Amino acid sequence: MNGNAHPSIDHGLRGLKLERSVTPAQLRLTRPIGKIHEDHVTVKKITCLGSGFVGGPTSAVTAYKSNVEVTVVDINEQRIHAWQSEHLPIYEPGLQEIVYAARDGITAAFDDHTSEPLLESKGSLLSVIPSARVSARGKLFFSTEIEKAIEEADLIFVCVNTPTKSTGVGKGAAADLGFVENATRTIARVAKTDKIVVEKSTVPCKTAESIRAILSENARPGVRFNVLSNPEFLAEGTAIRDLLHPDRVIIGSMPTAEGYSAAASLVDVYSQWVPKERIITMNLWSSELCKLAANAMLAQRISSVNALSAICEVTGADVDEVSYACGLDSRIGPQMLKAGPGFGGSCFQKDIFNIVYLSESLNLNEVADFWRVIITMNEHQKDRFTRRIISCLFNNLTNKRIAVLGFAFKKDTSDTRESPAITLVSNFVAEQAHVAIYDPKVTEQQIWRELVDYGGSLEKLKLNVEVTQSAYAACEGADAVVVVTEWDEFSNKTKLDEQVVLSEIDPNQSISPKRFDKPREAHLPSPGKTGFENKTGGVTTARDFQLTVKSLAAEVGRLDWARIAQGMRKPRFVFDGRNMLDHQKLEDLGFRVEAIGKASRKAKESGN
Ligand SMILES: NC(=O)C1=CN([C@@H]2O[C@H](COP(=O)(O)OP(=O)(O)OC[C@H]3O[C@@H](n4cnc5c(N)ncnc54)[C@H](O)[C@@H]3O)[C@@H](O)[C@H]2O)C=CC1
Numbered sequence: 001m002n003g004n005a006h007p008s009i010d011h012g013l014r015g016l017k018l019e020r021s022v023t024p025a026q027l028r029l030t031r032p033i034g035k036i037h038e039d040h041v042t043v044k045k046i047t048c049l050g051s052g053f054v055g056g057p058t059s060a061v062t063a064y065k066s067n068v069e070v071t072v073v074d075i076n077e078q079r080i081h082a083w084q085s086e087h088l089p090i091y092e093p094g095l096q097e098i099v100y101a102a103r104d105g106i107t108a109a110f111d112d113h114t115s116e117p118l119l120e121s122k123g124s125l126l127s128v129i130p131s132a133r134v135s136a137r138g139k140l141f142f143s144t145e146i147e148k149a150i151e152e153a154d155l156i157f158v159c160v161n162t163p164t165k166s167t168g169v170g171k172g173a174a175a176d177l178g179f180v181e182n183a184t185r186t187i188a189r190v191a192k193t194d195k196i197v198v199e200k201s202t203v204p205c206k207t208a209e210s211i212r213a214i215l216s217e218n219a220r221p222g223v224r225f226n227v228l229s230n231p232e233f234l235a236e237g238t239a240i241r242d243l244l245h246p247d248r249v250i251i252g253s254m255p256t257a258e259g260y261s262a263a264a265s266l267v268d269v270y271s272q273w274v275p276k277e278r279i280i281t282m283n284l285w286s287s288e289l290c291k292l293a294a295n296a297m298l299a300q301r302i303s304s305v306n307a308l309s310a311i312c313e314v315t316g317a318d319v320d321e322v323s324y325a326c327g328l329d330s331r332i333g334p335q336m337l338k339a340g341p342g343f344g345g346s347c348f349q350k351d352i353f354n355i356v357y358l359s360e361s362l363n364l365n366e367v368a369d370f371w372r373v374i375i376t377m378n379e380h381q382k383d384r385f386t387r388r389i390i391s392c393l394f395n396n397l398t399n400k401r402i403a404v405l406g407f408a409f410k411k412d413t414s415d416t417r418e419s420p421a422i423t424l425v426s427n428f429v430a431e432q433a434h435v436a437i438y439d440p441k442v443t444e445q446q447i448w449r450e451l452v453d454y455g456g457s458l459e460k461l462k463l464n465v466e467v468t469q470s471a472y473a474a475c476e477g478a479d480a481v482v483v484v485t486e487w488d489e490f491s492n493k494t495k496l497d498e499q500v501v502l503s504e505i506d507p508n509q510s511i512s513p514k515r516f517d518k519p520r521e522a523h524l525p526s527p528g529k530t531g532f533e534n535k536t537g538g539v540t541t542a543r544d545f546q547l548t549v550k551s552l553a554a555e556v557g558r559l560d561w562a563r564i565a566q567g568m569r570k571p572r573f574v575f576d577g578r579n580m581l582d583h584q585k586l587e588d589l590g591f592r593v594e595a596i597g598k599a600s601r602k603a604k605e606s607g608n
């Protein structure tokens with residue numbers, strides 16, 4: 001066997017003809033994880049370094065679903081204290097329920113049939129069932145004692161941040177690996193027994209080589225480390241679902257007996273809740289690169305559809321119809337084709353820069369240019385949206401009040417990193433508008449922090465920006481409402497539409513909740529014939545779907561757009577940055593609606 005190849009991959013691919021008819025699923029099945037290493041350590045205790053958007057939810061689900069005890073530590077003690085409390089430091093649907101179960105032993109608030117948390121988009125079920133607390137202790141711990149937690153663990157997840165470098169060589173492009181290096185050095189210094197070190201943070205290809213070097217050079221005598229790559233693919237807002245039902249789990253190891261043995265130990269942990277055919281083993285460098293590759297490809301789809309949205313706005317084509325039609329091609333698929341104000345979040349931009357920098361370092365300049373255009377397009381989308389707003393508002397924003405609905409980079413998360421809202425608000429302020437911001441989950445402090453980081457002093461910002469506690473307060477007296485984040489509560493689509501969808505469903509049929517998100521009822525595929533798979537690739541039962549719809553129907557506080565209309569200055573503009581609103585209904589209420597990827601009123605009036 002080739003000494004550099006992983007046997008499980010070689011076994012699978014040897015003799016396999018890669019014809020178009022070979023589906024990814026078939027390819028996966030050719031990599032039998034069961035064959036990897038019989039003789040390996042059974043993991044009893046995991047320590048996770050980093051309690052952020054990945055470390056927290058990943059640890060909670062691991063503790064909840066497996067028989068392993070998980071301790072999460074962080075250099076940010078405040079964050080750990082929040083994880084130990086009733087007010088978790090991040091918002092993610094279902095997270096609170098899973099943490100309460102795994103940390104405190106609470107057993108209620110779970111679906112009787114699936115044993116999964118009943119996910120709600122508003123509030124926590126636990127608030128209505130305080131008596132659900134039981135005395136049994138959970139398997140999830142949050143601690144500030146980093147060294148003790150490292151010492152006790154068999155396996156260590158490294159889930160620390162890897163932001164884009166802001167100074168020095170590679171500034172603005174290369175990943176800052178300082179946090180990974182510090183974490184690695186702490187492990188090397190503290191560990192008194194052998195450890196499996198799992199790189200979960202997203203890192204440039206070949207980082208595991210540096211981690212291995214630091215660990216082996218600094219290890220105490222007799223202590224051995226095994227480094228694995230196990231990138232995380234969860235998306236914020238659906239993190240719990242993604243962790244419970246991942247499309248795939250990737251585990252990269254060194255092509256040595258020790259490497260395979262370490263991989264087998266981690267496979268054992270995941271196989272307690274992930275089907276074996278979804279756990280893929282491969283070499284370390286493929287594993288590191290496939291994470292960057294997945295993000296770059298996903299971001300590329302969004303920039304592609306956003307580029308098309310610009311053409312739609314001028315021609316009168318409708319971007320929702322175009323992307324829906326493209327998504328029906330099974331080779332393209334329906335996900336990540338929603339036009340918007342530009343992608344945000346902590347990873348897409350950072351990881352594309354990462355690939356750009358890697359390509360340039362390898363003297364692959366055309367390759368670097370190819371990936372860089374995705375970011376250029378993203379910036380262009382935010383700029384285009386700003387210009388459209390200015391143009392509609394008679395080329396003048398001075399002293400006009402703009403209500404910005406949503407500040408998080410997407411719905412169902414409190415995360416604001418790289419949110420398009422930051423750029424849009426800053427652009428409006430530069431035009432001397434008065435901006436009123438409302439977001440249901442982002443704190444006022446966080447909004448100020450982002451705006452100050454983007455540029456500007458807090459004192460000056462406060463002259464032109466206010467953060468309100470309700471959407472109505474933000475919209476009162478406004479000249480325009482700009483919907484930036486697609487929070488369900490901003491929707492004016494009736495629950496009746498949802499019930500119609502529900503009534504079409506045969507309860508015995510396996511269907512997907514995703515169709516619920518389709519932009520128009522007329523676009524819904526006929527139930528049971530074509531049903532989309534959900535993001536995790538799994539389908540859910542009609543019963544689960546009905547539960548989802550029921551909990552949505554029970555949701556309180558959808559915006560009353562008639563009330564908003566009453567308080568606004570005329571003409572009343574709504575800029576729908578997410579194509580989430582029923583435009584006809586808004587127009588009936590006297591709004592002028594402009595939306596991404598839809599012909600502007602001006603273009604329509606001039607007959608385009
Ligand atoms: N946010 C996301 O949706 C996803 C992020 N990732 C990747 O996962 C990694 C972590 O991302 P997030 O959780 O979003 O970052 P985050 O910034 O929310 O959390 C990272 C945490 O690590 C802590 N930390 C830093 N150095 C430490 C050390 N030496 N010991 C203990 N704790 C330490 C920080 O204080 C921070 O709380 C990044 O590489 C990111 O690219 C991967 C998939 C999804």
Ligand SMILES: O=C(O)[C@H]1O[C@H](OP(=O)(O)OP(=O)(O)OC[C@H]2O[C@@H](n3ccc(=O)[nH]c3=O)[C@H](O)[C@@H]2O)[C@H](O)[C@@H](O)[C@@H]1O
Nearest residue numbers: 232233234235236302336337338340343344345347409410
């Ligand atoms: O490495 C990461 O951090 C993660 O990055 C993304 O997850 P995330 O950034 O949390 O959220 P996405 O749902 O991918 O959305 C990213 C941005 O794209 C935008 N988007 C998404 C989908 C779409 O169709 N259109 C669109 O504009 C969202 O509004 C958001 O601003 C990937 O989806 C995850 O698989 C990956 O693990």
